[in-house]
Amino acid sequence: MSNxxxxxxxxxxxxxxxxxxxxxxxxMADPERKYVVISAPGRRFQAxxxxxxLLYLLKANMDQNAPYEQxxxxxxxxxxxxxxxxxxxxxxxxxxxxxEERLKNGASADYLASRGEYLNAKIxxxxxxxxxxxxxxxxxFGDKGRFLVEETNDALTTExxxxxxxxxxxxxxxxxNGEIRTFSRGGSDITGSLVARAAQASVYExxxxxxxxxxxxxxxxxxxxxxxxxxxxxxxxxxYMGASVLHENAIYPVRLANIPINIRNTNxxxxxxxxxxxxxxxxxxxxxxxxxxxxxxxxxxxxKNMMNSETGFIRRILNVLEDNNIPIEHIxxxxxxVSIVIANKYIEGKLGDVIEDIERRVRPDSIEVFEExxxxxxxxxxxxxxxxxAARLFTALSEAGVNIRMIDxxxxxxxxxxxxxxxxxxxxxxxxxxxFVK
Numbered sequence: 001m002s003n004x005x006x007x008x009x010x011x012x013x014x015x016x017x018x019x020x021x022x023x024x025x026x027x028m029a030d031p032e033r034k035y036v037v038i039s040a041p042g043r044r045f046q047a048x049x050x051x052x053x054l055l056y057l058l059k060a061n062m063d064q065n066a067p068y069e070q071x072x073x074x075x076x077x078x079x080x081x082x083x084x085x086x087x088x089x090x091x092x093x094x095x096x097x098x099x100e101e102r103l104k105n106g107a108s109a110d111y112l113a114s115r116g117e118y119l120n121a122k123i124x125x126x127x128x129x130x131x132x133x134x135x136x137x138x139x140x141f142g143d144k145g146r147f148l149v150e151e152t153n154d155a156l157t158t159e160x161x162x163x164x165x166x167x168x169x170x171x172x173x174x175x176x177n178g179e180i181r182t183f184s185r186g187g188s189d190i191t192g193s194l195v196a197r198a199a200q201a202s203v204y205e206x207x208x209x210x211x212x213x214x215x216x217x218x219x220x221x222x223x224x225x226x227x228x229x230x231x232x233x234x235x236x237x238x239x240y241m242g243a244s245v246l247h248e249n250a251i252y253p254v255r256l257a258n259i260p261i262n263i264r265n266t267n268x269x270x271x272x273x274x275x276x277x278x279x280x281x282x283x284x285x286x287x288x289x290x291x292x293x294x295x296x297x298x299x300x301x302x303x304k305n306m307m308n309s310e311t312g313f314i315r316r317i318l319n320v321l322e323d324n325n326i327p328i329e330h331i332x333x334x335x336x337x338v339s340i341v342i343a344n345k346y347i348e349g350k351l352g353d354v355i356e357d358i359e360r361r362v363r364p365d366s367i368e369v370f371e372e373x374x375x376x377x378x379x380x381x382x383x384x385x386x387x388x389x390a391a392r393l394f395t396a397l398s399e400a401g402v403n404i405r406m407i408d409x410x411x412x413x414x415x416x417x418x419x420x421x422x423x424x425x426x427x428x429x430x431x432x433x434x435x436f437v438k
Contacts, residue, residue: 005032006201008170008192011042011050012209013266014120017085024128026207026269035160035199037170037192038124040116041078051075051116052185059109072100079119088126095119111180114172117188121169131163139173139191141181147173149253156198168195189250193261197253204254204261206246211265212274213238213245215290220426221433227290229275234289234379237415241292241377251276287386288436291429293376295422296344297329298351299406301368302358307336313362314338320357324350329375330417332408339406341375341419370405374425378432379415390416396435402428 009023027033040051054075061068076096083092099107099115117135125132138155140148152173160166170188175181183190189206196204213235216224230238232255239248245263254261261276307313314331317340321328330341347354355367383389390409393416397404406419420428 002200002202003032004034004199004201005030005203005205006035006037006192006196006199007033007205007207008037008188009039009266010208011039013207014039015042015044017082019266020086020124020127022266027128034165035195036130036167037188037195038117038121038167039170039188040120051078052113055112055116059112083123086123086127088123090123090126092119108180110182113182114180117169117171121167125167128167131166133159133163133166133168135169135172135191136174136180139194141173141175143176145181152194153198156194160199186247189247193250193253196259197257201259204259205264206261207264207266208245209265209267210245211268211271212263213290215437216429216433220429224433225437227274229277230289232276232278233414234381235276237377237379238290238292241294286437287382287389288378288380291376291378291432293374293425293429295374295425297373297375298342298344298347299370299373299419300340301337301370302364303337303366304364305336316361317358320354320361324354326350330408332406372422373405373419374422375417375419376428377415377417381414392435393432396431397428400427400431402431
């Protein structure tokens with residue numbers, strides 16, 4: 001590990017010149033902050049638009065032969081305003097002349113979406129006095145769009161060695177033919193993680209508008225406690241189940257290199273935030289680390305007497321889902337039962353065909369379908385070594401009047417997952433939080 005910190009700043013931290021001045025103060029306060037990864041400008045106020053949203057809207061209008069010039073002008077004015085207020089010359093007029101030419105030639109959605117990060121990084125590199133490193137050619141995807149992990153690490157490592165301090169746009173890279181390819185939304189987190197690994201950083205700082213991870217969603221639980229330290233595995237569970245401070249795929253690159261992540265608040269830079277490390281079973285003030293969940297699942301409950309003695313029973317069910325290109329969230333099972341938990345977005349319009357195909361292939365005694373389900377994960381390494389954790393959780397839900405429709409616990413005993421009806425989602429999370437924290 002070197003004495004290098006990689007600092008990634010999210011859209012809320014870069015929404016306007018006022019916020020960008022804050023990030024300059026943060027970067028300059030620590031000479032170890034050598035590499036800065038930039039998102040597109042986010043909302044300046046509640047009714048404002050994120051630049052990336054505007055760019056996607058622009059593309060949608062183009063595809064529908066609807067007017068798009070006004071949207072383009074709004075985006076252009078946003079960047080010119082930032083450039084002028086920061087008193088730098090990043091050739092934004094020239095950049096937009098090229099962008100308009102690309103639009104006339106049928107620019108792709110990925111290309112357009114990436115311009116928010118690209119243009120913001122161009123301005124901020126000038127403002128910080130850092131070199132600009134283009135993500136295109138360093139963050140690499142294959143011909144079919146598959147992200148190339150090791151090839152990217154090699155390319156970034158080579159390029160970063162040429163720059164003592166640099167600004168890198170997040171969110172995108174290129175295919176072998178030079179075509180721009182983006183990550184999913186929030187993908188600047190991934191770029192930051194990739195840069196941290198390539199730089200062999202001592203820490204990857206992810207600056208946002210919250211002071212680290214909270215034990216539960218503050219929109220559901222009033223003033224939930226913050227988490228000072230969390231392991232990669234615990235974070236992966238919470239991120240996957242809906243805790244959205246950090247993109248779930250941003251964990252893998254730094255985990256490979258054993259680099260800690262520090263979630264920090266741009267507006268409260270003195271707050272220590274949350275450290276994410278490889279250390280499992282880190283001591284927490286509470287028995288659990290956190291609670292997270294998602295709505296809009298469907299559970300297919302399949303019953304067949306003597307299922308456990310029928311070779312290939314579950315495999316045939318999984319083949320049905322694979323044939324329909326449906327990923328699975330969880331598969332809790334018993335001796336004669338198995339439940340398949342699927343996100344609604346994957347099974348929409350396919351449910352009838354899937355049920356019919358399962359009946360044909362495995363001849364179950366019965367199939368029940370539970371729609372409008374929510375899945376909630378209670379996560380923490382401390383749970384495995386303590387007796388009565390599950391009993392406390394189920395008692396809390398029972399006393400809150402929540403009917404549990406599904407229970408699943410991994411072999412690591414790091415989490416307990418319950419399925420409840422959508423209408424009970426928020427009540428269930430509050431009940432679990434109160435049982436373990438208050």
